Amino acid sequence: MHPSRRMSRILALLTALVLAAAVSGCGVTRGSDDPNNRRLRMLIPNSVGGGYDLTGRAAAKALEDNELTGRFEITNVKGASGTVAMQRLLNEKGADDVLMLMGLGVVGAVYTNKSDATPLKMTPIARLVEEQEGILVPADSPFKTVQDLVAAWKKDPGGLTVGGGSTNGGPDHLFPMQLADTIGIDPNDVNYISYDGGGPLTTALLGSKIDVGMSGLGEFEGQVKDGKLRVLAVSGDERLDGVDAPTLTESGVDLVFTNWRGVLAPPGISDEQRDYLVDRLTQMHDTDEWRDALEANGWTDNFATGKEFEDFLAEQDKRVADTLKELGLA
Amino acid sequence: MDLLLDGFATALTPENLLFATIGVLLGTAVGVLPGIGPAMTLALLLPVTYSVGADSAIIMFAGIYYGGMYGGSTTSILLNTPGESSSVITAIEGNKMAKAGRAAQALATAAIGSFVAGTIATVLLWIVTPQVADIVVTLGSPSYFALMVLALFAVTAVLGSSRLRGFIALFLGLAVGLVGTSTGQARLTFGEPLLADGIDIVVVAVALFAIGEALWVAAHMRRKPLEIIPVGQPWMSKEDWKRSWKPWLRGTAFGFPFGALPAGGAELPTFLSYATEKKLTKHPEEFGHGAIEGVAGPEAANNASAAGTLVPLLALGLPTTATAAIMLVALQGYGFQTGPTLMDDHPDLVWALLASLFVANTLLLIINLPMAPIWAKLLRIPRPYLYAGILFFASLGAYSVNFQAFDLALLLVLGVLGFFMRRFGIPVLPLIIGVILGPALEEQLTTALKISEGDVSTLWSEPVAVVVYAVMALLLVAMAVTGVRKPAAEEPSLSDTPGNNDDKELVER
Numbered sequence: 001m002h003p004s005r006r007m008s009r010i011l012a013l014l015t016a017l018v019l020a021a022a023v024s025g026c027g028v029t030r031g032s033d034d035p036n037n038r039r040l041r042m043l044i045p046n047s048v049g050g051g052y053d054l055t056g057r058a059a060a061k062a063l064e065d066n067e068l069t070g071r072f073e074i075t076n077v078k079g080a081s082g083t084v085a086m087q088r089l090l091n092e093k094g095a096d097d098v099l100m101l102m103g104l105g106v107v108g109a110v111y112t113n114k115s116d117a118t119p120l121k122m123t124p125i126a127r128l129v130e131e132q133e134g135i136l137v138p139a140d141s142p143f144k145t146v147q148d149l150v151a152a153w154k155k156d157p158g159g160l161t162v163g164g165g166s167t168n169g170g171p172d173h174l175f176p177m178q179l180a181d182t183i184g185i186d187p188n189d190v191n192y193i194s195y196d197g198g199g200p201l202t203t204a205l206l207g208s209k210i211d212v213g214m215s216g217l218g219e220f221e222g223q224v225k226d227g228k229l230r231v232l233a234v235s236g237d238e239r240l241d242g243v244d245a246p247t248l249t250e251s252g253v254d255l256v257f258t259n260w261r262g263v264l265a266p267p268g269i270s271d272e273q274r275d276y277l278v279d280r281l282t283q284m285h286d287t288d289e290w291r292d293a294l295e296a297n298g299w300t301d302n303f304a305t306g307k308e309f310e311d312f313l314a315e316q317d318k319r320v321a322d323t324l325k326e327l328g329l330a
Numbered sequence: 331m332d333l334l335l336d337g338f339a340t341a342l343t344p345e346n347l348l349f350a351t352i353g354v355l356l357g358t359a360v361g362v363l364p365g366i367g368p369a370m371t372l373a374l375l376l377p378v379t380y381s382v383g384a385d386s387a388i389i390m391f392a393g394i395y396y397g398g399m400y401g402g403s404t405t406s407i408l409l410n411t412p413g414e415s416s417s418v419i420t421a422i423e424g425n426k427m428a429k430a431g432r433a434a435q436a437l438a439t440a441a442i443g444s445f446v447a448g449t450i451a452t453v454l455l456w457i458v459t460p461q462v463a464d465i466v467v468t469l470g471s472p473s474y475f476a477l478m479v480l481a482l483f484a485v486t487a488v489l490g491s492s493r494l495r496g497f498i499a500l501f502l503g504l505a506v507g508l509v510g511t512s513t514g515q516a517r518l519t520f521g522e523p524l525l526a527d528g529i530d531i532v533v534v535a536v537a538l539f540a541i542g543e544a545l546w547v548a549a550h551m552r553r554k555p556l557e558i559i560p561v562g563q564p565w566m567s568k569e570d571w572k573r574s575w576k577p578w579l580r581g582t583a584f585g586f587p588f589g590a591l592p593a594g595g596a597e598l599p600t601f602l603s604y605a606t607e608k609k610l611t612k613h614p615e616e617f618g619h620g621a622i623e624g625v626a627g628p629e630a631a632n633n634a635s636a637a638g639t640l641v642p643l644l645a646l647g648l649p650t651t652a653t654a655a656i657m658l659v660a661l662q663g664y665g666f667q668t669g670p671t672l673m674d675d676h677p678d679l680v681w682a683l684l685a686s687l688f689v690a691n692t693l694l695l696i697i698n699l700p701m702a703p704i705w706a707k708l709l710r711i712p713r714p715y716l717y718a719g720i721l722f723f724a725s726l727g728a729y730s731v732n733f734q735a736f737d738l739a740l741l742l743v744l745g746v747l748g749f750f751m752r753r754f755g756i757p758v759l760p761l762i763i764g765v766i767l768g769p770a771l772e773e774q775l776t777t778a779l780k781i782s783e784g785d786v787s788t789l790w791s792e793p794v795a796v797v798v799y800a801v802m803a804l805l806l807v808a809m810a811v812t813g814v815r816k817p818a819a820e821e822p823s824l825s826d827t828p829g830n831n832d833d834k835e836l837v838e839r
Contacts, residue, residue: 010548047368047652048369048373049369049372049373049375049655049656049659054659055372075733076733076734077733078513078525078527079523079526079527079732079734080523080524080526080527081526083522083523083526084524084526087523094516106418112511112514113511113516113523113526115523133630147364157785159783161780161781167512167514168514168803191780191781191783193777193780197655199592199648199649199650199655200592200593202646202647202648203466203467203592203593203642204470206467206469206646207469207470209470209471209781210781213690220348220667221668222647222667222668222669222670222672223646223647223670225667225668225671226669226670226671228670230647259640296663323664
């Protein structure tokens, strides 16, 4: 009966492993009133491993490791590109221990899903990072500069296929629409093809299935370095380190567009609580962990709090709403 | 070849072997737990792994990946609760086998089939990865659309003897697949944002299989004495081997290319494998009642496709599954430049990964094969307790997909649907296939037509698409000539005796 006994031992080991994993999941550090050890919760509006998730977990880790807060309870609330998470945050009205990570895509999703949990109803805490959009073409594309692209696009607005890695209302959708608007093309004429993230978009570009792709450049670094894809321009107000491409403004198109991520708290919290959260994140911003996270993930620091973030949020909200309304999507 | 040997040297150091073992065990564990897939496990482990070396972490990930693919079949077979969409098909015949006292054989053919498929696919990976990279991106939406039409065509082979009931199920599935806002329009969401992303296939499958069955058993429990499911022979008989090896190879042949295609996926090859085995088998009467071919083929296909997804990942830096995407993030976290240059810049790492896939596969077989008879004994638990356990696992699985109580409500509603489908003898499989294929088919069609600005001729503009349509036309002609219509008695299926099929099985054996 040796083999079977050995097996039951392996079985026991396996069970122990699962149990250990389960137990370590429910941490035991209890929060207290000590401001440096308060347990907070964080809502993430997409699945584990996504952009919001990576940003949120990096921020939470920097806060925890530097003993600025207690342990975080992080919940991924998927659904309708963040609309469900925003609704959850609205329902947490007055709760003083919740943060939600969000960004430009969530602002758009709230409109396309016609939800009333809009960002302006929440308490703005901080803007953390930004990411430029890039205009990508396959290596054998006839377009060498943004002006080549603009000329061809104006000639036949619907004939140029534009791909992006987000659904309607997401950054890769909003960017080409605002770009079209800027160069005098009706956004309704843009032939936008939505791909399920950077992977499928890369495939379409490498196979020359679409004329041009618009997306954050992080996932395309390897292809660009290898010469299989070409970046015509980046969308920020400064050139991007390590990317050999001009900004849109340098190329004669008057548009600055960045995808950004920030943190909101529920509506109806006290000023003291808001200041406490802003203070924690401001301190977090200065930690080495956060700087390392920025570098490791290729995020551009774009920290802002208080009035600056509030105004920014209002401006973005209006811009997104205008674009989507013009398209009949909001 | 030297590179491969170096890879094995790296993968077989005691330390890395330990990481591979941990990965395999962890992968099997999360595969067994429905809802928690390898992707989520990897994502949660990411921060932890940065403290160990890159090769160790990647090797552990390979173990988790293969382990998760295999572990999913265990719950499918034993509890009728598929944890991943790619092991849904396994549940169809596998659970029937388990109820007939052949759980050990079902688990064994799944384990060995996974090993055979994984090994062949890993060897293929060694050979083809450098070459095929540039070819796979030439396939566009028209080709994928054609392949999915082929899959839909194959579905008619699994409709069961009552075509009407089969089509009812298929269209119910397509309707469930419409839910969501993927086209930009909200369809069947009833203004509920939680429905905006559609209904997760794991929730649908677990509800129809596990909940529907639990309700069914509960509704009939009092009418007959408590039966304990017999535990038969612990090992595969000669006959089982004879009936398994061809499906393993055919499953591999379906799985690997689909995995290597950026939009191929792991579900399509399992359908095609199941449909093929059902057509080719010498024991058609067993399909729907626990045919070993119906487990061997799809399980092999599922594992081979897992290896296939590494082709675009390693050759082009293209992640085609959630798990592959996380592995890519991990590589980038270690500072590796992923993309077409990865194989040239870091051959040592790539070959260590490929070697460790082989090691992980072997470990899986060594660990899991002796476990099969032990797992099988689980079914001796008296039914009230067994089904309580199944309900627990089913709810856990459905909940952990999104961590939303809403999914539990969906689970119950669909479970009641599953109950009535049993009552009226409507087969479940076409519904599941409809849920998976419908949205994918639509997405490829809209993308193709958007790119062509509405010109329908784009659908046969790619060579792969033309070949697929030609194959389908040939099949249709062949069917018309040979007259495939069989007498109903030859193909008894789920739908023949509305209501008491399952009961009979449980009582009689």
